[in-house]
Amino acid sequence: MRRVTRFAAAASASALLALTATACGQSFAEANRASHAGVGLAFDIGGRDDHSFNEAAARGTENARKKLGVNVKMLTAKNGETEADREQRLASFAEAGYNPVIGVGFAYSRSIENVAKDFPETSFGVVDAVPQGKNVDAMVFAEHEGSYLAGVAAALKSKNHKVGFIGGVNNALIQKFQAGFEQGVRDTDPKTKVTSQYLYPNNDKGFNDPAAAKAKAGGMLDSGIDVIYSAAGQSGAGAIEAISKRKGAWAIGVDSDQYQQPGLAKYKDCILTSVVKNVDVAVFDLIKSVEDGKPLTGVHAYDMKKKGVTLATSGGFIKDIQPQIDAARQKIVEGKVKVKETP
Amino acid sequence: MKTLTRSFTKDKVLLALAAPLLAIAAAFVISSLVFLASGENPLRAYWIMADYGHYSDSQVWIINKAVPYYLSALAVAIGFRMNLFNIGVDGQYRLAAFAAAAVGGAIALPGALQIILLIVIAMLVGALWSGIAGVLKTSRGVSEVITTIMLNAIAASVIGYFLQDGRLAIKDGNLLHTRFLPESSHFFSFPTHPKPVYGFVVIAALAGFVYWFVLNRTRFGFDLRAVGASEPAAEASGVSVKRMVVISMLLSGAAAGLVGMPTLLGESFNYGTDFPAGIGFTGIAIALLGRNHPVGMAFGALLWAFLDRTGSRLEFEGYAQEIVGVIQGVIVLCVVIAYEIVRRYGLRAQQRKVGEELAAQARTNENDKAEATA
Numbered sequence: 001m002r003r004v005t006r007f008a009a010a011a012s013a014s015a016l017l018a019l020t021a022t023a024c025g026q027s028f029a030e031a032n033r034a035s036h037a038g039v040g041l042a043f044d045i046g047g048r049d050d051h052s053f054n055e056a057a058a059r060g061t062e063n064a065r066k067k068l069g070v071n072v073k074m075l076t077a078k079n080g081e082t083e084a085d086r087e088q089r090l091a092s093f094a095e096a097g098y099n100p101v102i103g104v105g106f107a108y109s110r111s112i113e114n115v116a117k118d119f120p121e122t123s124f125g126v127v128d129a130v131p132q133g134k135n136v137d138a139m140v141f142a143e144h145e146g147s148y149l150a151g152v153a154a155a156l157k158s159k160n161h162k163v164g165f166i167g168g169v170n171n172a173l174i175q176k177f178q179a180g181f182e183q184g185v186r187d188t189d190p191k192t193k194v195t196s197q198y199l200y201p202n203n204d205k206g207f208n209d210p211a212a213a214k215a216k217a218g219g220m221l222d223s224g225i226d227v228i229y230s231a232a233g234q235s236g237a238g239a240i241e242a243i244s245k246r247k248g249a250w251a252i253g254v255d256s257d258q259y260q261q262p263g264l265a266k267y268k269d270c271i272l273t274s275v276v277k278n279v280d281v282a283v284f285d286l287i288k289s290v291e292d293g294k295p296l297t298g299v300h301a302y303d304m305k306k307k308g309v310t311l312a313t314s315g316g317f318i319k320d321i322q323p324q325i326d327a328a329r330q331k332i333v334e335g336k337v338k339v340k341e342t343p
Numbered sequence: 344m345k346t347l348t349r350s351f352t353k354d355k356v357l358l359a360l361a362a363p364l365l366a367i368a369a370a371f372v373i374s375s376l377v378f379l380a381s382g383e384n385p386l387r388a389y390w391i392m393a394d395y396g397h398y399s400d401s402q403v404w405i406i407n408k409a410v411p412y413y414l415s416a417l418a419v420a421i422g423f424r425m426n427l428f429n430i431g432v433d434g435q436y437r438l439a440a441f442a443a444a445a446v447g448g449a450i451a452l453p454g455a456l457q458i459i460l461l462i463v464i465a466m467l468v469g470a471l472w473s474g475i476a477g478v479l480k481t482s483r484g485v486s487e488v489i490t491t492i493m494l495n496a497i498a499a500s501v502i503g504y505f506l507q508d509g510r511l512a513i514k515d516g517n518l519l520h521t522r523f524l525p526e527s528s529h530f531f532s533f534p535t536h537p538k539p540v541y542g543f544v545v546i547a548a549l550a551g552f553v554y555w556f557v558l559n560r561t562r563f564g565f566d567l568r569a570v571g572a573s574e575p576a577a578e579a580s581g582v583s584v585k586r587m588v589v590i591s592m593l594l595s596g597a598a599a600g601l602v603g604m605p606t607l608l609g610e611s612f613n614y615g616t617d618f619p620a621g622i623g624f625t626g627i628a629i630a631l632l633g634r635n636h637p638v639g640m641a642f643g644a645l646l647w648a649f650l651d652r653t654g655s656r657l658e659f660e661g662y663a664q665e666i667v668g669v670i671q672g673v674i675v676l677c678v679v680i681a682y683e684i685v686r687r688y689g690l691r692a693q694q695r696k697v698g699e700e701l702a703a704q705a706r707t708n709e710n711d712k713a714e715a716t717a
Binding site for chain 2 (some may be wrong): 076171
C-alpha cells in the first residue's frame with residue numbers, strides 16, 4: 001500500500017506541476033518581440049560544410065551579406081530530428097526578428113508550413129519543397145535535367161562502358177537525380193550499363209555518412225565502373241575520396257561545383273564535373289526581394305532554361321565533349337527531350 | 344537485532360537520496376568543465392537554458408517530446424528488468440507506426456473505434472517484430488542484442504520498400520507518405536497555450552501505471568524480476584525461463600508499438616519519409632536514467648526533452664550544437680556510475696555492520712564462556 005500511495009502522490013504532483021506551469025505561463029514569442037535582425041538560414045543534415053547542398057545555400061547568403069549588407073545567422077539540423085525540432089529552429093529565427101527565414105531541404109516542408117502560419121509578418125523560404133502559405137517562397141529545381149547532362153558526360157567518358165550512381169537516401173528527391181542520370185546515359189550510349197545504388201533506404205544518415213559512400217564507391221570501382229555520380233550531400237565526399245585513389249576513374253559532383261570546394265582540393269583532379277544546383281541564386285533572390293520590400297511568394301522553379309541547374313566546367317575535363325553536352329542541353333531547353341522525374 | 348534493521352532502513356533512505364544527488368552534482372561539474380574547455384561561460388549557458396525552459400511554449404514542447412521518449416523507455420525497461428537488451432525498439436515502433444498508418448489511411452471506422460484499432464495494430468506489429476528476436480533466442484540461442492539490431496535494419500528496408508509511390512505511399516512534393524488518416528482517428532489534445540499538449544500523455548501515464556502494477560503486483564511480474572535476478576534460481580523454483588523470455592520480448596515490442604502513436608495520431612496523421620527515427624535508442628538512455636522505475640523514467644524523459652529544447656536554444660545563442668549531446672551523455676554516465684558507486688558503498692557498509700554485530704556477539708559469547716569457566 002505504501003508504494004501505491006507514493007506512486008500516486010509522485011504522479012499527481014508532477015502532473016499538477018506540469019499543467020499549472022503550462023496553463024498560465026507566458027510564451028517566449030510574447031515575452032521577446034524583436035525587429036529586423038537579418039537572414040535566418042536553417043540547414044539540412046550535414047551542415048554548412050557539406051561541400052555540396054547546404055554550402056550552395058550558404059553561398060547565397062554570403063553574397064547577400066556582401067551586396068546587401070544583411071546580417072546572417074545559420075543553424076544546423078541534427079540526425080533523427082522530429083517535426084518539433086525543426087519547427088523550434090524556424091520559430092526561434094522568426095521570434096528573434098529574422099526575415100526571411102529559409103529552410104534548406106525538403107525536410108522543412110511541413111515545418112515551414114506550420115511556422116509560417118504563426119508568423120504572418122515574416123517571409124519564409126524553402127528549398128526543394130512546395131509548402132502552402134501566403135508568406136512562403138518555394139524554390140524548386142530541375143535536378144533531373146541537370147543529372148541528364150551528367151549522364152551524357154558519364155556515358156561519353158566511361159572507357160569500360162559502366163557507370164554508377166550513388167544516392168544518399170532512397171527518397172523522391174534523390175530519385176530525380178537517378179532518373180535523369182540514367183536517361184542521359186541511355187540516350188547517349190545505350191550499351192553503357194548504369195548501376196544505381198543507395199546508401200540508406202530511408203534514414204537521413206545517408207546525407208552525412210561519408211564512410212558508407214566510400215565503401216559503396218569502392219565496391220562499384222571493383223566491379224569495373226569508372227564514372228560515379230553521387231547525390232548524397234556530405235556523404236559524397238567519401239565517394240570522391242575513394243574514386244581519387246583509382247587511376248582513370250571519374251567522380252561527378254553534386255549541388256555545388258565540387259572542383260572548386262577547398263575541402264575537396266586534394267581530390268579535385270578526379271572530379272570530372274558537377275551538377276550545380278544554383279540554390280545560392282534562389283536564396284539570394286528571396287533575400288533581395290525581402291530587402292526591397294516585395295517578398296517573393298509562391299512556387300519558383302529553377303530549371304535548365306533559367307540556368308537553375310548547370311553542369312560545371314571547372315578543371316576543363318569535359319572540354320572535349322562540350323559540343324555533345326551543349327546539344328543535349330539545347331534539346332532539353334527546347335523541350336525536344338523530356339527528362340523523367342522517377343526512375 | 345531490532346536496532347540493526349531500523350538503522351538499515353535509515354541508511355537505505357540516505358543511500359537512495361545520495362545516488363541522484365551525487366549524479367546531479369557530478370553531471371553539473373563535468374558539464375561545466377566541458378563548457379569551460381570549449382571557452383564558454385557555463386553559468387551563462389545554464390541561465391539561458393533555465394530562462395528559455397520556463398516559457399509556456401517550451402513546456403508544452405517538452406511534454407509533447409517527452410511522451411514518445413517515455414513510452415520508448417518503458418519498452419526498453421521491460422526487457423532490462425529481466426536482463427534482456429531490446430535494442431530493437433527503434434525498428435519495432437517504426438514498423439508498427441507504418442503498419443498502423445497504412446491501415447488507418449485505407450479504412451475509416453467511426454470515432455474511437457478507429458483509434459483503438461490503430462493502437463492495437465501498432466502494438467501487435469511491434470510485438471510480432473520483437474517476438475522474432477524472442478523466439479530466435481529461446482529456440483536457437485541467438486543473442487537478442489544481435490537479432491534486434493539486425494531487425495532494425497530489416498524494418499528500415501521493409502518500410503523503404505513499401506513507402507514508394509504506387510505501393511503504400513503517395514508522393515507529396517519530395518515527401519513520400521502513406522494516405523492521411525481520416526478525421527476520426529485524430530487523438531484529442533489538451534488546449535494549452537500557445538500550442539496544445541498531446542492527449543496521448545494520458546495513455547503514456549496509463550502505460551507507466553500498468554508497467555508498475557504488472558511488475559510489482561502480479562505473479563507474472565515477480566517471475567519476470569526473478570528471472571532477471573537469477574535465471575537458474577528462477578528455473579529451480581519452477582519458472583519457465585524460455586516462456587518468460589518470449590513473453591517479455593512480446594510485451595516490450597507491444598510497448599514499443601505505442602512509441603510512434605503520439606506522432607501519428609496527434610501530429611503527422613501519416614507515416615512519411617519525415618517520420619521521426621531514433622527514439623528507440625533515446626529510450627535506452629532514458630531507461631538507464633530512470634533506473635527502470637516508472638516515475639524515474641518520466642523524469643528522465645522530461646529532462647531529456649528539456650535538454651533537447653534548451654540545447655537548440657544554446658545553439659541559437661552561439662554555443663556549439665554538439666554540446667547538448669555531450670551533456671546528455673554525461674548525465675547518463677553520471678547516473679549509472681553514481682548508482683553503482685552508492686550500491687557498492689551500501690553493500691560494504693552493510694557487510695561491515697553485520698560483521699561488527701557478529702563480532703560483538705562473539706565477544707559477549709566469549710566473555711560468557713570465560714565467566715562460566717571461571
